[in-house]
Amino acid sequence: MGTLSTFQAGSGYQAWLGYRQLLPGDRFDQYAVFNRIHVTETDSVIQTAVSELTHGLEGILGVKPEFAEQGKHAIAIGTFGNNPVVDRIVTAEKIALIGQEGYVIITDKKNACMAVGAATSNGVLYGTFHLLRLLSTGSDINELDIVDNPINRLRMINQWDNMDGSVERGYAGESIFFKDNLITEDHGRIRDYARMLASVGLNGIVINNVNVHKVESKLITEFLPDVAKLAAIFREYAIKLFLSVNYASPIEIGGLTTADPLDSDVRQWWKEKTADVYAAIPDFGGYLVKADSENRPGPFTYGRDHADGSNMLAEALEPFGGMVIWRCFVYNCKQDWRDRKTDRARAAYDHFKPLDGRFMDNVILQIKNGPLDFQVREPVSPLLGAMPSTNQVLEFQIAQEYTGQQRHLFYLIPQWKEILDFETYTKGKGSPIKRIASGSVHGNRLAGIAAVSNIGDEMNWTGHLLAQVNLYGYGRLVWNPDLTAENIAEEWIKLTFGDNENSINVIKNMLLSSPAIYECYTAPLGVGFMVTPHTHYGPDVDGYEYAKWGTYHYADWHGIGVDRTLATGTGYTSQYNSPNFERYESLADCPDELLLFFHHVPYTHVLHSGKTVIQHIYDTHFEGVEKAERLVTEWYSLAGTMNEVLHKQVAERMEEQVEHAKEWRDRINTYFYRKSGIADKAERLIYS
Numbered sequence: 001m002g003t004l005s006t007f008q009a010g011s012g013y014q015a016w017l018g019y020r021q022l023l024p025g026d027r028f029d030q031y032a033v034f035n036r037i038h039v040t041e042t043d044s045v046i047q048t049a050v051s052e053l054t055h056g057l058e059g060i061l062g063v064k065p066e067f068a069e070q071g072k073h074a075i076a077i078g079t080f081g082n083n084p085v086v087d088r089i090v091t092a093e094k095i096a097l098i099g100q101e102g103y104v105i106i107t108d109k110k111n112a113c114m115a116v117g118a119a120t121s122n123g124v125l126y127g128t129f130h131l132l133r134l135l136s137t138g139s140d141i142n143e144l145d146i147v148d149n150p151i152n153r154l155r156m157i158n159q160w161d162n163m164d165g166s167v168e169r170g171y172a173g174e175s176i177f178f179k180d181n182l183i184t185e186d187h188g189r190i191r192d193y194a195r196m197l198a199s200v201g202l203n204g205i206v207i208n209n210v211n212v213h214k215v216e217s218k219l220i221t222e223f224l225p226d227v228a229k230l231a232a233i234f235r236e237y238a239i240k241l242f243l244s245v246n247y248a249s250p251i252e253i254g255g256l257t258t259a260d261p262l263d264s265d266v267r268q269w270w271k272e273k274t275a276d277v278y279a280a281i282p283d284f285g286g287y288l289v290k291a292d293s294e295n296r297p298g299p300f301t302y303g304r305d306h307a308d309g310s311n312m313l314a315e316a317l318e319p320f321g322g323m324v325i326w327r328c329f330v331y332n333c334k335q336d337w338r339d340r341k342t343d344r345a346r347a348a349y350d351h352f353k354p355l356d357g358r359f360m361d362n363v364i365l366q367i368k369n370g371p372l373d374f375q376v377r378e379p380v381s382p383l384l385g386a387m388p389s390t391n392q393v394l395e396f397q398i399a400q401e402y403t404g405q406q407r408h409l410f411y412l413i414p415q416w417k418e419i420l421d422f423e424t425y426t427k428g429k430g431s432p433i434k435r436i437a438s439g440s441v442h443g444n445r446l447a448g449i450a451a452v453s454n455i456g457d458e459m460n461w462t463g464h465l466l467a468q469v470n471l472y473g474y475g476r477l478v479w480n481p482d483l484t485a486e487n488i489a490e491e492w493i494k495l496t497f498g499d500n501e502n503s504i505n506v507i508k509n510m511l512l513s514s515p516a517i518y519e520c521y522t523a524p525l526g527v528g529f530m531v532t533p534h535t536h537y538g539p540d541v542d543g544y545e546y547a548k549w550g551t552y553h554y555a556d557w558h559g560i561g562v563d564r565t566l567a568t569g570t571g572y573t574s575q576y577n578s579p580n581f582e583r584y585e586s587l588a589d590c591p592d593e594l595l596l597f598f599h600h601v602p603y604t605h606v607l608h609s610g611k612t613v614i615q616h617i618y619d620t621h622f623e624g625v626e627k628a629e630r631l632v633t634e635w636y637s638l639a640g641t642m643n644e645v646l647h648k649q650v651a652e653r654m655e656e657q658v659e660h661a662k663e664w665r666d667r668i669n670t671y672f673y674r675k676s677g678i679a680d681k682a683e684r685l686i687y688s
Helices: 026-032 044-061 084-089 121-136 187-199 214-220 224-235 264-280 306-320 344-355 413-421 433-437 465-479 485-497 501-521 580-585 592-598 613-636 644-676
Strands: 036-038 074-079 103-108 113-118 145-148 154-158 204-206 240-244 286-289 323-327 363-368 391-397 447-452
Touching: 026 044, 036 044, 044 074, 044 121, 074 084, 074 121, 084 113, 103 121, 113 121, 121 145, 121 187, 121 485, 154 391, 154 465, 187 224, 187 465, 214 224, 214 240, 214 264, 224 240, 224 264, 264 306, 286 306, 306 323, 306 344, 306 363, 344 363, 391 413, 391 433, 413 433, 413 465, 413 485, 413 501, 433 447, 447 465, 465 485, 465 501, 465 644, 485 501, 501 613, 501 644, 580 592, 592 613, 613 644
Parallel strands: 036 074, 074 113, 154 204, 154 447, 204 240, 240 286, 286 323, 323 363, 363 391, 391 447
Antiparallel strands: 103 113, 103 145
């Protein structure tokens, strides 16, 4: 058992696994009937489930459950064919519906017992966590009859942790995995993290940054014994460990003079090192690779392409059942932005689409949700679904790099829901992103969703306590993309703060309104970036670090926006299937929220809302500040209804958000007033 329960409630360390004790009453009486545990299996994952169920029941009921030889007044957990109580309660028809990671939860009222059954130990663990979720949120369990399978096969977290202890795009402290170029010995905290991930159904983790330095390259050699210890921890929670690798490792740590993927010595080096990894970690998941982007090495150096590079690694992993996850974040960061035909948004599609069908079966392309870089607003990447003969994984970013860096409130689930529900028309109607991510549109063997983690070594894990909902929500949404943002939010609030109805409503409304509020006072109408170079925090309209020869958004005194049309611009719109192509290509039909992503327009252009572009910019930036101030008021209304320390944690972040929103408002509005020379119709003070 991990150590979550040993920290005081006010720290936020327990996250959504606090297992708050129920007061006597109807639900308590209902739950107290099942005060024993029946289990017959001893493998490590089943024992993890037993430990969690014991801990959870003790927290909720206030009494440690006993172990039972029979099923009466017991919760029986186990795999089909190995627990007689489970086998008695679960019918053959239900067993036939359960996949490798699914589970069934059934209440047998007649015999006063309950079963959590699954085809595998992993499914038992997920079912146990779901039962505890139901108990912790006060659900009626008298008539439970649940059959649940995950929609996505791969449900992964990517840590961007460096071995010096820093976290790239980390906003919650230092790494929990590494310190001073060594692997940490604080396995208790890592175990607690594994427990959190398993509780929401995640099954894979990459523990190091995709930008791999020389010291991290040694994770597959010198540091491999310590990596194996971490793999053993995650294995108990049904999570496979992966590693990011440096494409140039044969040169940097292998003593070779080349990393050419077609060189026989290079191929042999990777085969030998991969065999060593599997000797230490038999269930190792595979490699994650960032190549040929932002000065990272890759096959382009040798005149090869991404298929050549990834297939070399896939060949080394194939005998062991491992996979290569190859990121499609590839573009020329040194391109000349004065040329308006140059377009970073085109890069992933242009590089990878022609290679469809050339990748080995154990290669998966990892594609960001948008064509740029996790912006507040950008369209869905057209590469998703565009390669029917190639495995793909959708990549999200839980870390709020461009959405407030966990100092501003931004509930990411509504944004992700929009993306997952987006209709690509890649095989006609009925081809939304969620079916592409699951592999069901093209019948891909390997598919799923990955996301950049938002945790660090701060006591409450995420810096901003309310940012915990994004990690929780990511796991729940990846398990089932049809869950609603409202339901996920309510679930998390009850688990974290309890069942006070007013608190649930206030916090839920804050979460659901937060994305629109943040978008109001930051980059308008899908233009993107406008952030301080390198840190990506705070307003700087011309600040994008790779736009060295001009602004990214092409704002001048005439207008603003990037012409990405086929008719007169970069041609990016042509990467979409019809009717998305026609919708984005047309100035008249393009959605307002993406207008400046696809079109360069004068400031006097009238939006569908009836406002001009310049007036929209002024109005939304004032409105964003007003709504951010309202969030503070709403949060302070909850004082006295929760732990005082927890309330203060959030209050401090919310107050900072308001002050920062004012800075965004003043700098953005001043910039465009000066640039356009057009006054605010409402005659508010713009100039600062």
